[in-house]
Amino acid sequence: QKEVEQNSGPLSVPEGAIASLNCTYSDRGSQSFFWYRQYSGKSPELIMFIYSNGDKEDGRFTAQLNKASQYVSLLIRDSQPSDSATYLCAVLPSGGYNKLIFGAGTRLAVHP
Amino acid sequence: DTAVSQTPKYLVTQMGNDKSIKCEQNLGHDTMYWYKQDSKKFLKIMFSYNNKELIINETVPNRFSPKSPDKAHLNLHINSLELGDSAVYFCASSSMQGLQGAFFGQGTRLTVV
Numbered sequence: 705q706k707e708v709e710q711n712s713g714p715l716s717v718p719e720g721a722i723a724s725l726n727c728t729y730s731d732r733g734s735q736s737f738f739w740y741r742q743y744s745g746k747s748p749e750l751i752m753f754i755y756s757n758g759d760k761e762d763g764r765f766t767a768q769l770n771k772a773s774q775y776v777s778l779l780i781r782d783s784q785p786s787d788s789a790t791y792l793c794a795v796l797p798s799g800g801y802n803k804l805i806f807g808a809g810t811r812l813a814v815h816p
Numbered sequence: 817d818t819a820v821s822q823t824p825k826y827l828v829t830q831m832g833n834d835k836s837i838k839c840e841q842n843l844g845h846d847t848m849y850w851y852k853q854d855s856k857k858f859l860k861i862m863f864s865y866n867n868k869e870l871i872i873n874e875t876v877p878n879r880f881s882p883k884s885p886d887k888a889h890l891n892l893h894i895n896s897l898e899l900g901d902s903a904v905y906f907c908a909s910s911s912m913q914g915l916q917g918a919f920f921g922q923g924t925r926l927t928v929v
Contacts, residue, residue: 746923802864802866803872804914806851806859
């Protein structure tokens with residue numbers, strides 16, 4: 705079982721819609737959870753992190769964490785074509801300080 | 817600009833050669849990393865240094881040798897390059913042992929021919 709799993713996509717949504725990206729992780733004791741955005745040919749860019757159960761909102765982005773289900777998601781409201789990128793979920797595992805584990809990423813395509 | 821910067825951005829070399837990639841961060845972070853992103857875009861940790869001390873070595877071939885002269889710099893030297901080493905190598909840094917995420921450099925695209 706992979707440590708961090710994401711659907712590779714592509715996830716295609718129309719402009720203005722809500723994009724929902726999902727991630728599951730295997731280590732129940734994981735500490736913190738991260739969403740990165742990576743445009744083609746560019747480096748990963750940190751969008752948000754969350755470490756408590758529930759929702760965390762930042763502008764059009766909302767991260768949701770459910771530790772009981774070992775599930776973390778990212779919602780993008782009012783999706784724009786400029787949001788088209790690969791979204792990487794990352795996890796800091798238990799006892800894993802200094803070791804961010806990444807999922808393979810979900811490619812999001814927002815079409816006008 | 818405050819950032820993680822790595823050089824060179826592109827590196828094309830022949831099999832068997834030795835090459836180095838340099839990384840510097842001016843964010844005041846105490847932890848630095850090397851990640852490898854393969855052709856399938858999977859990002860995998862190679863090494864992690866905290867205050868110049870090696871913390872993580874993820875079963876990377878010993879042809880890869882990181883070096884951290886101080887906590888703002890982390891270099892990667894690769895001996896006897898192989899075709900399978902072709903990938904994008906990212907340097908990153910973090911504070912608080914990664915609890916608030918890591919920040920990445922622009923990457924070095926290594927092509928071994």
